[in-house]
Amino acid sequence: ETGVTQSPTHLIKTRGQQVTLRCSSQSGHNTVSWYQQALGQGPQFIFQYYREEENGRGNFPPRFSGLQFPNYSSELNVNALELDDSALYLCASSQSGRTNEQFFGPGTRLTVL
Amino acid sequence: KQEVTQIPAALSVPEGENLVLNCSFTDSAIYNLQWFRQDPGKGLTSLLLIQSSQREQTSGRLNASLDKSSGRSTLYIAASQPGDSATYLCAAGGGNTPLVFGKGTRLSVIA
Numbered sequence: 001e002t003g004v005t006q007s008p009t010h011l012i013k014t015r016g017q018q019v020t021l022r023c024s025s026q027s028g029h030n031t032v033s034w035y036q037q038a039l040g041q042g043p044q045f046i047f048q049y050y051r052e053e054e055n056g057r058g059n060f061p062p063r064f065s066g067l068q069f070p071n072y073s074s075e076l077n078v079n080a081l082e083l084d085d086s087a088l089y090l091c092a093s094s095q096s097g098r099t100n101e102q103f104f105g106p107g108t109r110l111t112v113l
Numbered sequence: 114k115q116e117v118t119q120i121p122a123a124l125s126v127p128e129g130e131n132l133v134l135n136c137s138f139t140d141s142a143i144y145n146l147q148w149f150r151q152d153p154g155k156g157l158t159s160l161l162l163i164q165s166s167q168r169e170q171t172s173g174r175l176n177a178s179l180d181k182s183s184g185r186s187t188l189y190i191a192a193s194q195p196g197d198s199a200t201y202l203c204a205a206g207g208g209n210t211p212l213v214f215g216k217g218t219r220l221s222v223i224a
Contacts, residue, residue, distance in 0.1 A: 101147065102147070104149070104157040109154070
């Protein structure tokens, strides 16, 4: 069984640029959630995708957008990067249902200069 | 709006001690309470998940309890080891609701 994978591991961008982060869900999982974790903080929910549709969104501006593909992998896109977007971006996959235990990938460390 | 608080923020103990990490949440209408471990700069490793109908879960030296009525969960670590040093996060949610995380407890186990 393959776990959740994310790419790239690290990324450095400058203000105003755009970035795409990728996530492959664990085998058998159909739901992907994205979280942003600033230094010293707990992860904050960005949005969730289920069957290629956005299925809930946290308090993040529209320049944060995403996609889910038929194989349940997912992308997080951030436009017009700001310094405060520097964080660890975590992807979690789960099988929809009441339990919905979430399994996290290793994260992508984004630095915005 | 769900809010999750973890106390203490940091903890340092000598090797071999038993310890308890605390987590409180404001909205008791949750499906799950999940405990994670995070090593510096790394992702989250799921340790234990307690469903709302359960009172506790155990895995090896770890035991987590859940009291929905009081909005509290505890993570008990027995016979702590230096390899247990990490940040421990609790998160409430599950079902179709996203996980809401606390800020974590940073644990150092001194040999």
